[in-house]
Amino acid sequence: MQSTGIVRKLDSLGRITLPMELRKSFDIGEREPLEIFTEEDKIIIKKYNPSDIFTGQCEDLIEYRGKKVSRDSIRELARIAGYKLTEE
Template sequence: MKSTGIVRKLDELGRITLPIELRRNLDVKDRDPLEMFVDEDKIILKKYAPADIFTGEMDDLVEYKGKKVSKSTILQLAEIAGLQIS
C-alpha cells in the first residue's frame, strides 16, 4: 500500500470526502457503490463489482433472490443435481 499524503477528518456524522484526484484515478463516480473491508487496523475501500457468490466470477451474472450467480455456475450446479440442459 502506498501513501497519498492526503489526510481528511471525519465530519460529525462520521463521513469523509474522497479527494477528486483519488476518484479520478480510481474511476469512482458519484453514487458508485464502494465495499468496505477491515484488515487489522486498516479500513479498505474498494469499488464494488458484483460477483458470483460461489466462484467470484464477474461475467454472465444472473440475480436469484438477491444473490448473483454466473451462468457457468448454474450449469455446473445443474450437472451436479443430475439435470440435463440442452
C-alpha cells in the first residue's frame, strides 16, 4: 500500500472528500459509484465494476432481481438443470 500523504477529516455526517488529484488519477467521475471494502483495520474504496455473482466475470451481464449474471453462467446453470438452450 502506498501513502498519498493526504489526510482528510470526516464531516458531521461521516463523509470525506476525495481530492481532485486522486479522482483524476483513477478516472472517477462525478456521481460515479464506488464500492467499499474492509480488510482487517483498513477501509478500501474501489471503483464499482458490476460482475457475475457466480464467476466474477464482467462482460455480457444480465440483471435478474437486482443481481448481475453472465450469459455464460446462465447457459451453465441451464445445462446443469438439464435444459437445452437454443441461441437466438
